[in-house]
Amino acid sequence: xxxxxxxxxDGYFSEGLIALREALSSLGRVxxxxxxxxxxxxxxxxxxxxxLRMRQVEKDFYVVVDGTPADCVHLGYRVILExxxxxxxxxxxxxxxxxxxDITYSGTVSAAMEGCILGIPSVAFSAFGREDFLFExxxxxxxxxxxxxxxxxxxxxxxxxxxxxxxxxxxIKGIKITRQxxxxxxxxxxRYTSPYxxxxxxxxxxxxxxxxxxxxDYGAVREGYVSVTPLHMDLTNYAVMxxxxxxxx
Ligand code: MN
Numbered sequence: 105x106x107x108x109x110x111x112x113x114d115g116y117f118s119e120g121l122i123a124l125r126e127a128l129s130s131l132g133r134v135x136x137x138x139x140x141x142x143x144x145x146x147x148x149x150x151x152x153x154x155x156l157r158m159r160q161v162e163k164d165f166y167v168v169v170d171g172t173p174a175d176c177v178h179l180g181y182r183v184i185l186e187x188x189x190x191x192x193x194x195x196x197x198x199x200x201x202x203x204x205x206d207i208t209y210s211g212t213v214s215a216a217m218e219g220c221i222l223g224i225p226s227v228a229f230s231a232f233g234r235e236d237f238l239f240e241x242x243x244x245x246x247x248x249x250x251x252x253x254x255x256x257x258x259x260x261x262x263x264x265x266x267x268x269x270x271x272x273x274x275x276i277k278g279i280k281i282t283r284q285x286x287x288x289x290x291x292x293x294x295r296y297t298s299p300y301x302x303x304x305x306x307x308x309x310x311x312x313x314x315x316x317x318x319x320x321d322y323g324a325v326r327e328g329y330v331s332v333t334p335l336h337m338d339l340t341n342y343a344v345m346x347x348x349x350x351x352x353x
Contacts, residue, residue: 106132106254109190109219111176112198113211115142116167120197123239124229125165127247128194131254135190136165137180139211143172144198148214150174158183173215181222191254193219196229197242201267203232203321204287204314207335213265220263220337225253227263232325233270234312241273245330249279258334265333269325280329285320289313 108128112121116138128134137158149172157169158179166184168176177193195215207213212228219226229246231237245268258264265284269276289309296304314322324331 106192107185107188107190108132108134108192108194108250109177109180109185109224110134110136110194111138111173111180111215112196113139113143113146113173113215114199115139116161116165118142118199120199120231120237120239120242123243124194124197124246127240127243128250130247131251132191134164135180135184137176137184138167139171139173139176140167140169143211144200145209146172146211146214147209148174148217149211150178150218173211174218177215177218177222181224189222189224191225192250193222193224193226194229194246194250195219195227196231197237197239197246197268198228198230199237200230200234201232201312201322201325202228202230202265203267203325203331204285206287207265207284213335216263216265217335217337220261225258225263227253228265230265230267231270232267232331236270238270238272241276242268242270244273245276245279249330249332261336261338262334263336265321265331265335267321267325267331269328269330271328275328276330277328278330279332280324282321282324282331282333283319284333284335285317285322286315287313287322288315
């Protein structure tokens with residue numbers, strides 16, 4: 105029976121996490137270790153500067169107080185599983201997409217990245233939509249991907265970023281292997297005044313938008329396909345190493 109370590113960045117109460125937990129349980133033992141609140145955008149942050157507390161909510165379900173998604177993967181692996189590698193690390197289902205450059209901010213994708221660093225097959229699942237999420241239908245496709253990974257494995261030093269269109273399961277056309285796309289929206293800074301006269305700022309995107317070449321993550325979900333993008337850790341831009349040799353002169 106497979107052991108699956110599941111986390112997210114939306115918090116332990118998120119419907120996306122609950123739906124994925126339920127669906128993945130058909131594949132084996134699912135152990136949830138999740139943050140105590142919404143930490144979307146926390147990226148790959150690992151908590152070094154303070155101790156963490158873990159609370160058991162029910163059997164195989166733990167909450168890390170003040171813990172990031174990367175913390176949760178660490179504590180799940182090192183503490184709950186006592187250093188025994190699970191067969192799969194899953195993160196999600198995130199409420200909203202993780203496409204293009206956004207993956208660098210994503211706690212969901214970073215949880216899978218952490219699993220990859222620990223040498224465990226890892227996959228991040230996100231829902232391409234903004235509201236009225238059909239998590240049971242989306243989870244159906246997540247499990248399809250997870251089952252195949254458990255059967256066949258994935259190449260070393262690779263983790264997967266999976267985005268599923270927010271559609272009914274039979275409306276989803278299939279799975280496409282894609283490349284990371286590009287976004288074309290910017291965050292805006294909204295300015296508010298508190299009841300006490302203090303000026304406050306809120307960074308947020310008003311509307312989403314991505315460049316839609318067909319072979320990209322966005323290109324696939326826009327057309328109703330599940331997007332699977334293989335990612336790796338090495339950010340080196342090999343193509344320009346030679347062009348920078350003037351710096352040594
Ligand atoms: Mn999130």
